[in-house]
Amino acid sequence: MDVIERLHLSHGRRPGDRFPIAIINVTNRCNLKCEHCFVYRDGNPNESQSPRLEMSATEIIEVLTDIRDRHGVSLMLWMGGEPLLRKDVLAPGIELFDRNIITTNGTLPLVDFGEDVIYVISLDGPAEINDAVRGKRVYERVFKTLAAIPQGFQSSVQIQCTVTASNQHALEELVREVRETNAQWMTFSFYVPSSGDNSELAWPDLETRMGAVREVQRLKAKYPDFIRNRSRSLEFMSPETAPLVTKHCLPKKMLLPLYLEGDHFTTPYCCYGDDVDCSRCGGWVVFDMAARAGVDPEQLEMLVAGDVPQYGSVHT
Ligand SMILES: C[S@@+](CC[C@H](N)C(=O)[O-])C[C@H]1O[C@@H](n2cnc3c(N)ncnc32)[C@H](O)[C@@H]1O
Ligand code: SF4
Numbered sequence: 001m002d003v004i005e006r007l008h009l010s011h012g013r014r015p016g017d018r019f020p021i022a023i024i025n026v027t028n029r030c031n032l033k034c035e036h037c038f039v040y041r042d043g044n045p046n047e048s049q050s051p052r053l054e055m056s057a058t059e060i061i062e063v064l065t066d067i068r069d070r071h072g073v074s075l076m077l078w079m080g081g082e083p084l085l086r087k088d089v090l091a092p093g094i095e096l097f098d099r100n101i102i103t104t105n106g107t108l109p110l111v112d113f114g115e116d117v118i119y120v121i122s123l124d125g126p127a128e129i130n131d132a133v134r135g136k137r138v139y140e141r142v143f144k145t146l147a148a149i150p151q152g153f154q155s156s157v158q159i160q161c162t163v164t165a166s167n168q169h170a171l172e173e174l175v176r177e178v179r180e181t182n183a184q185w186m187t188f189s190f191y192v193p194s195s196g197d198n199s200e201l202a203w204p205d206l207e208t209r210m211g212a213v214r215e216v217q218r219l220k221a222k223y224p225d226f227i228r229n230r231s232r233s234l235e236f237m238s239p240e241t242a243p244l245v246t247k248h249c250l251p252k253k254m255l256l257p258l259y260l261e262g263d264h265f266t267t268p269y270c271c272y273g274d275d276v277d278c279s280r281c282g283g284w285v286v287f288d289m290a291a292r293a294g295v296d297p298e299q300l301e302m303l304v305a306g307d308v309p310q311y312g313s314v315h316t
């Protein structure tokens with residue numbers, strides 16, 4: 001099969017489009033079953049296959065090489081499912097890109113891929129709260145992974161917490177515990193709901209979400225070198241500016257989402273899949289990119305209309 005037949009572009013994306021960043025679900029298999037996970041929502045390309053039937057590492061590397069050259073990708077965000085279930089793809093895959101970020105659930109041993117790779121390990125609260133979402137004893141397993149990082153490990157390790165309406169009251173306890181580990185810093189992303197999501201994880205509106213945003217702002221002020229969210233990106237989450245930021249979503253324009261679907265990759269609506277409520281999106285990458293663009297939210301429209309000119313060098 002021709003390599004390009006392995007990539008099904010959709011939602012207005014064209015073969016000549018440039019994307020400085022791509023995100024890949026390198027497997028649809030996962031050893032956890034988290035309550036909040038957008039990957040396994042109905043309608044998303046997420047069918048799990050046995051390891052034997054998944055695309056081989058050689059095939060995936062061939063497709064990614066073509067995608068990198070065709071679309072100008074320099075930063076790859078490796079995700080899944082659980083990307084560390086496909087170390088056979090990660091090892092050659094990270095050689096293809098200038099920079100690589102591997103987001104993992106932290107329950108499997110980390111591999112030192114060198115200083116150009118950042119590991120993002122997900123933890124969604126202190127033990128009891130994390131495990132209610134991520135599964136029994138997952139917190140303990142992640143802390144074992146962190147404790148097992150040897151001296152001289154070159155890849156950086158950061159923790160990412162997805163803030164929800166259910167864990168927003170317990171963030172400082174998590175920060176305090178993570179500060180005692182080998183993790184170098186932390187970021188907070190905010191829950192991205194599907195349309196009509198009225199679960200206990202979702203805030204009904206942006207006003208209600210502000211309690212959680214203010215708490216992260218307070219923690220940022222208290223632990224400025226440890227919490228890496230930009231102050232500006234948190235300010236952009238207010239009900240006045242967030243609708244402009246999500247309306248002119250920069251990741252939608254600059255980030256190519258690659259979801260594994262059988263023997264090819266497909267590009268859903270955005271990195272959070274097909275069924276998303278943009279008006280309540282709190283994805284870290286959305287607000288971080290807007291903050292890095294160095295413009296006011298009102299100016300994002302002009303930036304996007306001008307095909308995001310000075311934005312080629314942005315990195316997450
Ligand atoms: C889908 S996971 C894939 C990588 C890996 N399995 C992990 O859990 O880190 C990537 C990140 O998305 C976050 N995430 C999952 N569902 C989300 C949602 N509905 N809104 C925002 N972030 C979400 C996870 O907590 C994790 O940090
Ligand atoms: S570990 Fe990651 S991919 Fe797996 S269910 Fe949880 S959030 Fe989703």
Ligand code: SF4
Binds near residue numbers: 246249251252
């Ligand atoms: S859900 Fe978020 S990342 Fe996806 S298109 Fe909407 S605003 Fe952008």
